[in-house]
Amino acid sequence: xxxxxxxxxxxxxxxxxxxxxxxxxxxxxxxxxxxxxxxxxxxxxxxxxxxxxxxxxxxxxxxxxxxxxxxxxxxxxxxxxxxxxxxxxxxxxxxxxxxxxxxxxxxxxxxxxxxxxxxxxxxxxxxxxxxxxxxxxxxxxxxxxxxxxxxxxxxxxxxxxxxxxxxxxxxxxxxxxxxxxxxxxxxxxxxxxxxxxxxxxxxxxxxxxxxxxxxxxxxxxxxxxxxxxxxxxxxxxxxxxxxxxxxxxxxxxxxxxxxxxxxxxxxxxxxxxxxxxxxxxxxxxxxxxxxxxxxxxxxxxxxxxxxxxxxxxxxxxxxxxxxxxxxxxxxxxxxxxxxxxxxxxxxxxxxxxxxxxxxxxxxxxxxxxxxxxxxxxxxxxxxxxxxxxxxxxxxxxxxxxxxxxxxxxxxxxxxxxxxxxxxxxxxxxxxx
Amino acid sequence: xxxxxxxxxxxxxxxxxxxxxxxxxxxxxxxxxxxxxxxxxxxxxxxxxxxxxxxxxxxxxxxxxxxxxxxxxxxxxxxxxxxxxxxxxxxxxxxxxxxxxxxxxxxxxxxxxxxxxxxxxxxxxxxxxxxxxxxxxxxxxxxxxxxxxxxxxxxxxxxxxxxxxxxxxxxxxxxxxxxxxxxxxxxxxxxxxxxxxxxxxxxxxxxxxxxxxxxxxxxxxxxxxxxxxxxxxxxxxxxxxxxxxxxxxxxxxxxxxxxx
Numbered sequence: 001x002x003x004x005x006x007x008x009x010x011x012x013x014x015x016x017x018x019x020x021x022x023x024x025x026x027x028x029x030x031x032x033x034x035x036x037x038x039x040x041x042x043x044x045x046x047x048x049x050x051x052x053x054x055x056x057x058x059x060x061x062x063x064x065x066x067x068x069x070x071x072x073x074x075x076x077x078x079x080x081x082x083x084x085x086x087x088x089x090x091x092x093x094x095x096x097x098x099x100x101x102x103x104x105x106x107x108x109x110x111x112x113x114x115x116x117x118x119x120x121x122x123x124x125x126x127x128x129x130x131x132x133x134x135x136x137x138x139x140x141x142x143x144x145x146x147x148x149x150x151x152x153x154x155x156x157x158x159x160x161x162x163x164x165x166x167x168x169x170x171x172x173x174x175x176x177x178x179x180x181x182x183x184x185x186x187x188x189x190x191x192x193x194x195x196x197x198x199x200x201x202x203x204x205x206x207x208x209x210x211x212x213x214x215x216x217x218x219x220x221x222x223x224x225x226x227x228x229x230x231x232x233x234x235x236x237x238x239x240x241x242x243x244x245x246x247x248x249x250x251x252x253x254x255x256x257x258x259x260x261x262x263x264x265x266x267x268x269x270x271x272x273x274x275x276x277x278x279x280x281x282x283x284x285x286x287x288x289x290x291x292x293x294x295x296x297x298x299x300x301x302x303x304x305x306x307x308x309x310x311x312x313x314x315x316x317x318x319x320x321x322x323x324x325x326x327x328x329x330x331x332x333x334x335x336x337x338x339x340x341x342x343x344x345x346x347x348x349x350x351x352x353x354x355x356x357x358x359x360x361x362x363x364x365x366x367x368x369x370x371x372x373x374x375x376x377x378x379x380x381x382x383x384x385x386x387x388x389x390x391x392x393x394x395x396x397x398x399x400x401x402x403x404x405x406x407x408x409x410x411x412x413x414x415x416x417x418x419x420x421x422x423x424x425x426x427x428x429x430x431x432x
Numbered sequence: 433x434x435x436x437x438x439x440x441x442x443x444x445x446x447x448x449x450x451x452x453x454x455x456x457x458x459x460x461x462x463x464x465x466x467x468x469x470x471x472x473x474x475x476x477x478x479x480x481x482x483x484x485x486x487x488x489x490x491x492x493x494x495x496x497x498x499x500x501x502x503x504x505x506x507x508x509x510x511x512x513x514x515x516x517x518x519x520x521x522x523x524x525x526x527x528x529x530x531x532x533x534x535x536x537x538x539x540x541x542x543x544x545x546x547x548x549x550x551x552x553x554x555x556x557x558x559x560x561x562x563x564x565x566x567x568x569x570x571x572x573x574x575x576x577x578x579x580x581x582x583x584x585x586x587x588x589x590x591x592x593x594x595x596x597x598x599x600x601x602x603x604x605x606x607x608x609x610x611x612x613x614x615x616x617x618x619x620x621x622x623x624x625x626x627x628x629x630x631x632x633x634x635x636x637x638x639x640x641x642x643x644x645x646x647x648x649x650x651x652x653x654x655x656x657x658x659x660x661x662x663x664x665x666x667x668x669x670x671x672x673x674x675x676x677x678x679x680x681x682x683x684x685x686x687x688x689x690x691x692x
Contacts, residue, residue, distance in 0.1 A: 380523070385484075385486060385507060385523075386519070386522060386523035387525070387533070387536075387537075389516075390511055391512045391540040391541045392511075392536050392540045394506070396540065400532070400533065404525055404528040404574070405526070407527030407528075408527060
């Protein structure tokens with residue numbers, strides 16, 4: 001089958017963008033090759049979702065020249081909890097407009113900057129990792145991302161450095177004519193520890209636009225990374241996100257993902273457990289509303305012996321929203337004593353909401369343990385009756401049951417601020 | 433105003449089958465009524481129909497609480513009007529802690545602007561839990577999840593105590609209780625006896641009535657109250673079983689709505 005992908009930009013414009021941003025030649029080359037690939041590659045084949053029917057035509061225009069620093073939009077502080085002590089990067093539309101890292105962390109050798117700066121100033125470090133976990137060759141989306149990425153975050157934590165405070169990033173789009181394609185690259189060197197939290201938010205938009213984003217996390221031996229990401233983009237935005245971690249010996253990745261978008265969203269959160277004794281823990285909550293379509297995948301691939309993966313997804317679906325929730329545990333030959341557990345649950349609040357939970361175990365090694373559980377169901381009428389029989393209104397009873405459904409994930413989130421934020425986002429999405 | 437709960441000619445069906453065939457009962461504040469009867473005679477259906485369980489359809493009759501039409505009310509309105517049903521099979525709800533649930537229920541009853549402060553609530557809850565010899569840790573457990581049968585029943589009584597209802601219906605509160613738990617539950621009910629509260633105790637054993645002395649005892653068969661009397665009726669039923677009642681009334685099969 002041949003595809004005729006209509007590319008969102010032409011080669012000349014892309015090269016001009018790269019040049020005007022002062023990018024090194026190797027980056028320009030990556031972009032140009034990726035754009036070529038995009039022309040021939042297909043969209044990813046997703047379980048029970050036809051991506052080709054989604055609104056994918058507007059990628060926005062490429063910025064020319066460096067983004068000038070601007071005032072932070074006033075709406076920002078009401079959406080996220082930031083203060084003068086926050087270590088923070090803010091991307092607005094096509095470029096990063098604000099960066100702050102405390103002098104203490106800078107002195108310890110921590111690098112926390114936008115990726116455009118990083119390719120110029122930390123070229124070797126970036127080059128070794130960029131697009132190796134999410135290669136451009138994989139499909140049309142990853143190729144377009146590698147060609148068009150802008151702004152972004154580069155976080156490097158040196159060996160043996162433990163960062164106590166969370167490092168934060170905000171990705172804001174409030175102009176639908178601008179390309180919004182951030183790439184997050186995190187490298188946690190051996191025996192380091194870091195927590196990274198980001199938010200994807202949007203202002204008023206006058207047309208549909210695609211966010212094609214990616215995050216690559218490299219967890220070196222013995223290090224521990226907590227990666228929390230909350231997406232609450234407006235309905236005009238189609239959100240396509242790949243998140244991947246490569247985990248070395250005894251390393252550990254913890255994903256905390258809130259899929260709170262108002263528009264269609266596809267995401268894949270994958271841990272490649274390369275090292276022996278490496279671990280992954282993924283917690284995903286999602287709330288669907290309107291006629292939104294969600295296709296959310298969590299995945300762990302075990303190569304290392306005695307590696308361990310835990311995955312929990314809980315989705316609450318309102319109105320006419322649809323969710324396809326996939327959990328994939330893959331254990332490769334040789335990954336002896338590996339263990340993988342996954343649970344996907346979908347709660348539907350309306351007769352028109354649809355949910356599908358697909359637990360998949362692919363195991364090529366005998367000496368392992370693995371388990372899965374999945375359920376899809378409506379709010380239990382007996383439970384509503386029981387709560388109402390104590391004087392609690394139907395609306396309040398439903399609310400209690402929904403929060404109860406999400407509680408095993410939300411109450412387990414190790415960052416209190418994030419827990420509260422997710423809680424209030426869930427409330428807002430449920431219209432309460 | 434003295435509590436007055438009146439059931440007149442109540443008929444109810446489940447999935448089209450008539451289970452209640454005209455129940456008449458009058459409960460005043462301060463009175464304890466017991467409804468006894470073998471399994472399958474409609475006792476629990478009566479409890480569920482009074483509370484408004486969605487599976488049961490009331491097809492005829494009236495129920496009033498202090499003159500207010502109960503059958504017109506939603507389930508939560510019935511509760512806020514003062515009706516309480518201690519259920520035979522309380523639901524388990526993951527993720528909702530017992531104390532969050534209790535507080536929501538109390539505040540729903542008290543109404544907006546009149547909520548109980550957290551401190552007062554905790555003090556009340558802990559006091560009542562102590563009376564019921566409940567492990568304080570149960571406040572923080574998810575509602576009824578992983579509770580034993582006896583623990584669930586105690587939790588029902590705890591709710592009754594905190595919600596301070598006008599009419600209490602206890603549906604087989606004694607089933608699944610060992611002798612100690614039975615005594616604790618009965619004590620809980622006895623401390624709640626008052627002039628402005630009426631009780632309807634549904635049971636098929638006499639043993640609960642050894643701890644809670646009823647004022648009136650009714651026997652239910654075939655979806656009707658077929659015999660009423662005082663506490664002596666319960667004692668005779670305990671000694672002699674139900675056969676003499678059936679014989680006296682010429683009833684062969686006492687059950688209702690069951691396939692032969």
